Amino acid sequence: TITWTRGGSSPQFTRVTFEYSTDNVNYTPLGNGTATGSNWTLTGLNLPTGQNLYIRARGYYRSGNYNSSGSITESVRNAFILPPPTPTLGNISTRALVQTGDNVMIGGFIITGSGQKRVIVRAIGPSLVNHGITNPLQNPTLELHDGTGALITSNDNWMDAPNRQEIIDSGLAPTNNLESAILTSLSPGAYTAIVRGVNNGTGIALVEGYDLDPTAGSKLGNISTRALAQTGDNxxxxxFIITGTGQKRVIVRAIGPSLAQYGITNPLADPTLELHDGSGAVIAFDDNWKDSQEAEIQATGLAPSDDAESAIVRTLVPGNYTAIVRGKNDTIGVALVEVYGLN
Structure with missing residues (x-):
């Protein structure tokens, strides 16, 4: 929106036109303004971003009101319009049954770009009863590991964290004191969050990662979670949430059989994958990735290595999305759900 404000006793205009230029020499018309009291306004503009601009307003006087140069007065202002934020994966979460051993919940994410990324990672359990979960993990613990597998930090009960006040100030403090949270700044790289139950407790838990500084020079590039996929609520x-403006192209994968090569003895043999929008509507479904989008999936370089695994390539507008992984014919096993940003 561009607004030209009439000041003091300057003459009234019958018409105001707006133009823009990148060199203050050659101007492109934008249109005629609309009078709103003492102002003239032009809305609905699509101006170039990320560069220096000159905006020129020309006002035409009412009959009988002239200055020494004629019946037109103009004003030029310099402006720099920041480009809109590119669509990114803003925060991520996975809900699954947490057991013991290889069946704990393992969430992974990659930070790309340059500079550090401020994040909060949470392990939610007891408060899930407020959302209809009858068997929540009563006391979740949370570990954060770097790409080498080294432990960076851990938390059991977020109120015991040394930066408890920072967690509160983020607006993302868990609602139950037995839940866990880690708020930290991370350099670009791969990270893993592991959720377990205290004293080998089991139950449904939620692992979440939130980007606290989306304007930083780094971003969440892809996310994944490994857990035991069962039936029903389990x-x-x-x-995941796509933030920013414009569309984001992603690939979502449900991996099962190929986990055997990584030592998983009970992988989900035939995972199916549903993609839902923020209203809960199913917008895509896949069982066996070669059956529908084979060429598109192969073109990403992220095709699953087993034909029984599932994948969906989709271009999405900003909003909330959910990927649901089930075993075909109600089978159970360890699975991996992944989301990769492609653009």
Whole structure:
């Protein structure tokens, strides 16, 4: 929106036109303004971003009101319009059944770009009863590991964290004191969050990662969670939010059989994948990735290595999305749900 404000006793205009230029020499018309009291306004503009601009307003006087140069007065202002934020994966979450051993919940994410990224990672359990979960993990613990597998930090009960006040100030403090949270700044690289139950407790838990500084020179590039996919309320549910403007192209994958090569003895043999929008509507479904989008999936370079695994390539507008992983014919096993940003 551009607004030209009439000041003091300057003459009234019958018409105001607006133009823009990148060199203050050659101007492109934008249109005629609309009078709103003492102002003239032009809305609905699509101006170039990320560069220096000159905006020129020309006002035409009412009959009988002239200055020494004629019946037109103009004003030029310099402006720099920041480009809109590119669409990114803003925060991520996965809900699944946490057991013991290889069946704990393992969430992974990659930070790309340059500079550090401020994040908060949470392990939610007891408060899930408020959302209809009858078997929540009563006392979740949380570990954060770097790409080498080294432990960076851990937390059991977020109120015991040394930076408890920072967690509160983020607006994302867990609602139950037995839940866990880690708020830290991370350099670009791969990270893993592991959720377990205290004293080998089991139950449904939610692992979440939030980007606290989306304007930084780094971003969440892709996310994944490994857990035991069962049936009913115990299926694996991965959520992600696309922030910014414009569309984001992603690939979502449900991996099962190929986990055997990484030492998983009970992988989900035939995972299916549903993608839901923020209203809960199913916008895509896949069982066996080669059956529908084979060429598109192969073109990403991220095709699953087993034909029984599932994948969906989709271009999405900003909003909330959910990926649900189930075993075909109600089978159970360890699975991996992944989301990769492609653009």
């Amino acid at each position: 299926v694996m549910i991965g959520g």
